[in-house]
Amino acid sequence: MAASPERKTPLVIAVLAAIGALFVVLPLAALLIRAPWSNLASELSSGGAWTALRFSIVVSLSAAAISLILGAPIAWVLARSAVPARAVLRAVVILPLVLPPVVGGVGLLAALGRSGIVGRWLHTVGVQLTFTIWGAIVATTFVSIPLVILAVEAGLRSLDPRFEQAASAMGASRTYVLRRVTLPLLRPQLAAGLVLAWARALGEFGATITFAGNLAGRTQTLPLAVYQTRQTDPGAAILISLLLVALSLVVLITMRDRIFAR
Amino acid sequence: MTLSVDVRVARGSLQVRANLDAKDGETVALLGPNGSGKSTVVACLAGLLPPDEGTVALDKRTLDDAATHRHVPPEDRPIGVVFQDGLLFPHLSGVENAAFPLRARGVAAAEARAHARELLGRLGFPAARMDARPKDLSGGEAQRVAIARALIHQPRLLLLDEPTSSLDVRARSEIRPLIRSILDGFAGVRILVTHDPVEALTLADRIVVLEEGRVTQSGTPEQLRNAPRTSYVADLVGLNLFAGRLEPLDPGAGTLVTSAGDVVVPWPDDLPREPVDGVLAVLRPSDVVLHTSRPEGSARNVVHGRVAEIAIEGGRARVRLAGTPPVVAEITLGSVDRLGLREGGDAWASFKAVEVTLILP
Numbered sequence: 001m002a003a004s005p006e007r008k009t010p011l012v013i014a015v016l017a018a019i020g021a022l023f024v025v026l027p028l029a030a031l032l033i034r035a036p037w038s039n040l041a042s043e044l045s046s047g048g049a050w051t052a053l054r055f056s057i058v059v060s061l062s063a064a065a066i067s068l069i070l071g072a073p074i075a076w077v078l079a080r081s082a083v084p085a086r087a088v089l090r091a092v093v094i095l096p097l098v099l100p101p102v103v104g105g106v107g108l109l110a111a112l113g114r115s116g117i118v119g120r121w122l123h124t125v126g127v128q129l130t131f132t133i134w135g136a137i138v139a140t141t142f143v144s145i146p147l148v149i150l151a152v153e154a155g156l157r158s159l160d161p162r163f164e165q166a167a168s169a170m171g172a173s174r175t176y177v178l179r180r181v182t183l184p185l186l187r188p189q190l191a192a193g194l195v196l197a198w199a200r201a202l203g204e205f206g207a208t209i210t211f212a213g214n215l216a217g218r219t220q221t222l223p224l225a226v227y228q229t230r231q232t233d234p235g236a237a238i239l240i241s242l243l244l245v246a247l248s249l250v251v252l253i254t255m256r257d258r259i260f261a262r
Numbered sequence: 263m264t265l266s267v268d269v270r271v272a273r274g275s276l277q278v279r280a281n282l283d284a285k286d287g288e289t290v291a292l293l294g295p296n297g298s299g300k301s302t303v304v305a306c307l308a309g310l311l312p313p314d315e316g317t318v319a320l321d322k323r324t325l326d327d328a329a330t331h332r333h334v335p336p337e338d339r340p341i342g343v344v345f346q347d348g349l350l351f352p353h354l355s356g357v358e359n360a361a362f363p364l365r366a367r368g369v370a371a372a373e374a375r376a377h378a379r380e381l382l383g384r385l386g387f388p389a390a391r392m393d394a395r396p397k398d399l400s401g402g403e404a405q406r407v408a409i410a411r412a413l414i415h416q417p418r419l420l421l422l423d424e425p426t427s428s429l430d431v432r433a434r435s436e437i438r439p440l441i442r443s444i445l446d447g448f449a450g451v452r453i454l455v456t457h458d459p460v461e462a463l464t465l466a467d468r469i470v471v472l473e474e475g476r477v478t479q480s481g482t483p484e485q486l487r488n489a490p491r492t493s494y495v496a497d498l499v500g501l502n503l504f505a506g507r508l509e510p511l512d513p514g515a516g517t518l519v520t521s522a523g524d525v526v527v528p529w530p531d532d533l534p535r536e537p538v539d540g541v542l543a544v545l546r547p548s549d550v551v552l553h554t555s556r557p558e559g560s561a562r563n564v565v566h567g568r569v570a571e572i573a574i575e576g577g578r579a580r581v582r583l584a585g586t587p588p589v590v591a592e593i594t595l596g597s598v599d600r601l602g603l604r605e606g607g608d609a610w611a612s613f614k615a616v617e618v619t620l621i622l623p
Contacts, residue, residue: 166349168336169308171415172366180365184353 031242036235043239051217052225053243056202059133059221063140064198070141071148071197072190078149079156090153097146104142105210112138113211135212136219140204147200148193155189195255202248222247265419265451269316269326273302278475280306284468289445289452291466293459295494299475300455301346304423307453308343309336320419320451337366342417346424348408350396356382356403357392360410367415381410385440401433409444418450425454426461439623441465459498460544460621463487471495487590488582489573496575502545502589508620510535515562515615518543523586526562527618542621549617550591552581553610554601561612565589569607572598583611 009017043049077083078090096104112119112129119129129135159182167181168174183190205223212219214228222244230237268281278299284290294300305311307318309325312333318326320341325334342363350359360378365371379392387406396404405425412420425441426434442465445452456462462469463483470480471494479491487503490496506520508527516529518541527543529535551557557564567585579598581591589611603609 162345162349163351165305165308165310165336166343166345167351167362167366169310169339169341169343170363170366170411171337172362173337176366180362181351185351187353 028245031238031245034235035238035242039235040239043236048216049222049225049240049243052220052222052240053247055133055136055220056222056244056247059136059140059208060198060201060204062137063144063201063204064194066137066141067145067148067197067201068190068194071145071193072152074145075149075152075156079153090149093149094146096143097150101143101204101206101208102210105139105207108139108142108207108211130211131213131215131219133212133219136208136221139207139211140201143204143207144197144201147196151189151193151196152186155186159185198251199248202244202251264321265453266317266319267303267307269303269306269313269318269328271302271306271311271313271315273299273305273311276302276475278302278472280470280472280475280477282470282477282480284451284453286450287452288468289454289466291454291456291462291469292472293456293462293469293498294472295457297474298472300457300472301423302475303472304343304421304455307419307421308341309334309339340418341421342412342415342419343421344405344408344412344423344425347428348396348404350399350404350407350411352396355393355395356387356399356407359396359407360414362411363415377414378410381414382406385410385444401429402436405429405433405437406440409440413444413448419453420445420448420450421453421455423455424457426458427456435622438464438621459501460542463501463503464542464621490575490580493575496580496592500547500580500590500592502547502550504543504545504587504618506541508538508541508622510537518618518620520587522588523565525587525618526615527620528616530620530622533622538622540623544619544621545589545613545617547580547590547592550589550611550613552583552591552593552597552601552603553612554603554608556610557612559612560614562615563613563618565611567609567611569603569605569609572603572605581609583609585611589613 074093078086083089109130110116112122114120114123114128114130122129129138163185164177164181167177172180203223205227208219208221209224209227214220214224216225220228222240226237226240226244229240264286265284267283270277270279272278276297276299280299280303282290282292292300292303302311306313306326313326313328315328317324317328324332325339326332351362354362357375357378360382361374364374364377382392383389385406387403387410391399391403396407399407422441426437429437438461445454445465454462454465466483468480468482469486471478471486473492473494479486479495486495487500490500504518504520504525506518509517509519510529511517511526514529516527518525518527525543551561556566565583565585565587567583567588569581570584571582573580574595577595578592579595581593581598581603583589583591591611
């Protein structure tokens with residue numbers, strides 16, 4: 001990492017930065033201070049937390065991957081195709097980012113729930129999404145996909161189109177250009193979109209609990225486990241929260257060079 | 263004629279009307295200032311921009327015909343392009359860049375790479391740098407990769423778009439002889455797009471001049487030099503050009519010995535003081551001073567001869583002096599009157615050695 005030139009930080013910025021950092025660090029520190037460390041061994045050996053952790057990892061990674069596979073083509077269409085009402089289309093597909101997740105969950109129920117407009121048909125062919133891990137993945141993908149779209153569309157717009165033109169003038173078909181030129185040149189943005197989508201997926205709560213329910217061992221991810229445990233055992237909820245903090249921190253630190261060093 | 267282009271095409275606010283023809287084994291330069299529509303013509307030839315009117319034909323094959331909506335897509339045209347700024351793919355190594363056109367045509371990776379290595383080697387690309395990324399290549403190395411990438415699939419038409427404009431002075435003098443030998447060695451049609459008159463004059467068999475989207479003149483370098491039809495052409499191609507052997511003369515100076523007479527020129531700082539063959543020298547006509555008697559002064563070059571021609575272009579006159587060597591001077595009409603110059607009369611021309619620009623082989 002290149003060293004930035006030493007500069008004297010203005011006082012106003014230093015003070016505001018300190019307050020801001022304190023604001024972020026305080027709740028995390030409080031979790032560490034209030035955690036009933038003596039219960040740690042019994043809580044972790046109970047198994048419920050590990051199941052939720054495993055669910056969280058599976059659901060968030062699946063949702064991030066599906067978001068990338070479906071979101072990148074949407075970004076391509078928004079950036080490159082002559083679609084009518086592009087601004088409206090973009091607003092609609094970005095909407096899950098600003099919508100309260102619970103609204104997304106209600107919408108998913110109306111669409112894909114057992115009596116939903118599409119879910120009804122799925123049910124007759126034996127596909128049920130609600131109260132299954134598939135439902136948790138669908139709900140999480142719904143809120144994660146806009147992050148991929150935003151990152152990849154920005155990448156496509158900043159891509160110098162002359163590289164792709166040069167490739168086609170060198171005899172490359174459209175799919176070859178896409179595979180060997182466009183996608184490799186977009187790698188930083190694809191990676192950023194994937195990581196952002198994954199981060200959003202890991203913390204997902206509202207849409208999942210509304211659409212997939214909160215069933216331990218079937219749809220319960222770590223955030224849902226925290227919520228449920230909190231009602232009966234606040235200390236255990238803190239321990240599960242710390243598990244989530246640790247997981248997020250590990251991934252952010254291992255990923256830091258890929259997304260932040262650009 | 264093997265390439266025949268006659269198109270009207272619009273890009274942005276610029277309407278470009280271009281017609282040019284080129285035969286096998288002939289280098290045609292498309293010369294024009296920035297914004298004259300050169301890159302639009304390049305895009306059109308490469309198939310990236312279908313013309314609004316007219317046709318592009320290569321050999322007997324029609325690549326574009328606006329009337330019948332025929333348009334052969336870029337990937338199906340037998341064209342090799344050296345793009346302006348190189349446009350090497352940043353995520354591929356030098357070899358992978360050079361192999362790209364073969365890979366795109368379905369040649370297996372190992373075979374394509376072997377071809378690319380062999381071709382790069384012939385172009386003087388260092389073997390140890392083959393796997394370096396473009397950002398780690400020097401200007402000259404990157405341009406060799408760009409040239410290899412344009413040649414590797416054995417195209418029928420070689421299109422060089424400003425091949426030296428992105429290079430610094432040193433890399434440019436290194437690449438120019440290479441471009442000359444590439445052009446000479448390429449059997450098909452060669453199109454050189456440039457804004458650099460020296461490049462056009464020294465590399466092309468014929469020059470097509472494009473100004474503000476219109477072809478204003480075309481012909482051999484000789485025809486353009488002798489009878490420029492617009493002031494732009496006069497400024498750019500009306501240069502005095504000398505070719506010969508460079509020999510050391512005295513500190514800081516050398517003599518360019520040409521078949522038509524000697525010219526005193528500045529000696530390049532970093533050049534060993536030994537004779538060099540195949541050197542070109544360029545002199546702007548506006549740097550030549552005319553006199554009616556032998557001049558005394560610091561100018562190292564004094565030429566005496568008959569006034570062969572006085573061509574009037576606007577308020578200026580181009581005076582061709584049949585001396586050894588022959589030189590063209592550009593002076594105002596007032597000076598023509600004041601000196602009493604007339605065709606067939608006698609005159610002296612002088613110019614300083616430092617006004618002469620050398621182009622080493």
